[in-house]
Each structure stands twice: as structure tokens, then as C-alpha cells.
Amino acid sequence: MLRVLVTRPEPGASRTARKLEEMGFEPILLPLTETMALPVDAKAVSDDVAAVAITSANAVRHAPGDLMAVLSNLPCHAVGKRTAEAARKAGFLSVSEGPGDAEALADGLGIAFSGKAIVYLCGRVRFAAxxxxxxxxxxxxxxxxxYDTIAVSYSDEAILPLISGQSVDAVLLYSAKAAVAMQVLASRPALQKVFEKTRVFVLSARIAAAFGDSAGKAIRVAARSDEEALLALLRARP
Known part of the structure; x- marks a missing residue:
């Protein structure tokens, strides 16, 4: 059975683990990042905004209630299915599901809202494009x-029992920050043998670039920046 390391934060990590089990893989949960809510002043939101844009489900999950009270009546444009579901759950009354790609969403919003103002719910760490x-x-x-995304560190003594001292066949990377952390882990002397033959599967070329090629590993990049494409890539591994 293929052993797959899941590095995304909760609650997504457990959701991914269930999908991997259904696919016949053995998931190993090792979140390399975690999210934390940031203080937000709802009164700072301008009255002239025409819509809300969201490219991360975490952005709406961490939005405080007083901010949602201000924004929930505005049309919400989510990057994809998962983010749209989170937006509806948070209380947005009108949610449009985007193409699954942030830059493609920006193209559409640029046409629809040129000359207008929108609120972008986001994390402190994000892609500028x-x-x-x-x-x-x-x-x-x-x-x-x-919200902010922070790296989670583990000692060798914490990781080795978790993976039962056995090699890891594949790792799924969902962010550049996790990619950097994973590269550090794989280079540790006590863990090098565990990750010696690990295949790396990432959501985007940007994440692949963050992981780099110093570990000498072939990096496989999903066709789209969503988990369905990432898991399809894992399923079709050569």
C-alpha cells in the first residue's frame, strides 16, 4: 500500500486522509503549517465596495462575525468549489463559484468590476498576482x-514514531511554505533514509519552485491548482 504524507493544515488534512483511504492509499498526517486568526476591524471596510473576492477557504473560515455581518449581503466570488462551500457556510447569501484558478478569477473580476471597489478576504501570506x-x-x-499561516516544526523523535520508521512513498504539498519545510525535513540526517525515495506531488509550479531541486527529486505538478487535480496526478503516477 502506497504511504502518502499529507502536509496541509487541519481541517483539510483529515479530509484529504479520508479521500486517500478511499483510493486505497495509507495516509500519514504531518501538517507542516497551521492557520491562526488575525484581528480584523470590520469598521475599516469601505461603504463603496461592490463585491467580495475569496481565493482561500481559510480566509472566510477565520472571518469574525462582525465582519461577516458587514459583508454577507454582497455578492461573493469564490475561486472554486471548496471556497464557495465555505463562503455559503459562513453566511454569504450570493456566492459565485469560480474556475478554480486565482488568476483566471482575477481576469473575470477585472472585466466585471473595472472602476469599482471590492473586498478581498485573504491571508497575510498570499500570491501577489x-x-x-x-x-x-x-x-x-x-x-x-x-488569518496568517505559520510553519509547524517537529523533532526527529516526533516524526519517526509517526511514520513507524518506514519509508514514505509520496508527499502532497499544498503551499510554498510547506514545501520549504518539507525540504528541510527531507535533508535531516535522521530522516534522509525515510524520504530517500519519496515522490513529490504539488499543487502548482510556484510550490515546486519553493521546494527546489536540491533534494534531487522529480516533482510532479498538478494540472490545476486544486486537490482533485493533485489526487488525480497521484493516482496516475508512473
Whole structure:
């Protein structure tokens, strides 16, 4: 049975583990990042915003109630299915599900809201291209940071029992920060043998670049930046 290391934070990690079990794989949960809510001043949101954009489910999960009270009546444009589900659950009344790619979402919003203002619910750590594309299309973006992503560190003594001292066949990487942390783990003397033959599967080329090639591993990049594409890539491994 293929042993797959899941590095994403909870609650997504457990959700991914269930999918892997259904696929016949053995998941090993080792979140390399975690999210934490940031203080948000709901009164700072401008009255002239026309819509809300979300590219991460965590951004809406960590949004405080007073902020949602201000925004929930506005049309919400989510990057994809999972984010749209989180937006509806949080209380948005009108949610549009995007193409699953942040830059493609920005292209569409740039056409629809040129000359207008939107709120972008986001994390402190994020990909700049989304906002840059909107600003280039003359959309005024009010970025509201609702959460931060921080790295989680583990000792060798904590990791070895978790993986039962056996080799790991594959690792799934969902963020650049996790990719950097994974590279550090794989280079530790006590863990090198465990990760010696591990195949690396990532959501995007940006994450692959963060992992780098110093570990000498072939990196497989999903066709789209969503988990369905990532798991399809794992299923079709050569």
C-alpha cells in the first residue's frame, strides 16, 4: 500500500486522509503549517465596495462575525468549489463559484468590476498576482487579512514514531511554505533514509519552485491548482 504524507493544515488534512483511504492509499498526517486568526476591524471596510473576492477557504473560515455581518449581503466570488462551500457556510447569501484558478478569477473580476471597489478576504501570506491583475484592470482592492499561516516544526523523535520508521512513498504539498519545510525535513540526517525515495506531488509550479531541486527529486505538478487535480496526478503516477 502506497504511504502518502499529507502536509496541509487541519481541517483539510483529515479530509484529504479520508479521500486517500478511499483510493486505497495509507495516509500519514504531518501538517507542516497551521492557520491562526488575525484581528480584523470590520469598521475599516469601505461603504463603496461592490463585491467580495475569496481565493482561500481559510480566509472566510477565520472571518469574525462582525465582519461577516458587514459583508454577507454582497455578492461573493469564490475561486472554486471548496471556497464557495465555505463562503455559503459562513453566511454569504450570493456566492459565485469560480474556475478554480486565482488568476483566471482575477481576469473575470477585472472585466466585471473595472472602476469599482471590492473586498478581498485573504491571508497575510498570499500570491501577489491576484491583486496585481485586478489593480491593472482598474479594480480598487481592499485586502482584509483574516488569518496568517505559520510553519509547524517537529523533532526527529516526533516524526519517526509517526511514520513507524518506514519509508514514505509520496508527499502532497499544498503551499510554498510547506514545501520549504518539507525540504528541510527531507535533508535531516535522521530522516534522509525515510524520504530517500519519496515522490513529490504539488499543487502548482510556484510550490515546486519553493521546494527546489536540491533534494534531487522529480516533482510532479498538478494540472490545476486544486486537490482533485493533485489526487488525480497521484493516482496516475508512473
Amino acid at each position: 491576484f491583486e496585481q491583475k485586478l489593480e491593472a484592470a482598474h479594480v480598487q482592492v481592499h485586502a482584509v487579512e483574516t
